[in-house]
Amino acid sequence: MNVDIFVQNVKTLCKLKGTTPTSACEASGAGRNFMDNIKKGSIPSVAKVQMLSSYLGVTVSQLLGEDASDISQGPAQPYLVYRYNHMTQEDQAKVMAFVEGLSLDQGKIIPDNQQAIGHDEEFVSLYRQLTPDQQALVLAQLRGIVSSVDK
Structure with a gap:
């Protein structure tokens, strides 16, 4: 077990849950x-x-950082999903249009057999x-949209 990864995952997940690691434990x-x-x-x-x-x-594998399906070179995906889930439906649609535009620019379209459920x-x-640069742009867009909703 990589202690640093485990500790970081616990901190990130606790932040998303709105608690501290000590309280969660x-x-x-x-x-x-x-x-x-x-x-x-x-x-x-x-x-x-x-x-x-x-x-x-989360699963034990995710908490330990062993689940490679969630590995990304960009910002933590649970954080992005958390921010996305706290947007209005209208803002979610804007983000999806933005992400789809970036994906299409890269020539990457989701195959039919990988259609998302929700x-x-x-x-x-x-x-x-x-790409990591595009992921950073999406995160910046999410932060901007959510901060404008919070005001």
Whole structure:
């Protein structure tokens, strides 16, 4: 287990959930000092990692950073989906049009056998087709749209 990846994943997922790692560990049943113990070199039990991953709504593989299907060279995808989910439907449509335009510019169209089921999957699928520079642009667009909605 790569401790740095694990700790970063826990921090990112807790931020998305609106909690702290300490609170998440305590609420999940893994224990209030779970993260501190891991940082100090303690090897966590499978049961405690499962409790935390379940609480955070991800698989153990995703929490450990072993699930290569979520690897991206750009910003963390759960963050993008979180921001996307907190937009109005109108703004989601704007983002999808923007992402699709970038994908078409690259000549990358989703094959019929990979049609997305819902907005989240479609967004992530299109996002993964972008170059890292394009992913950064999409993230900037999302931040701008959400910040204007929050005002």
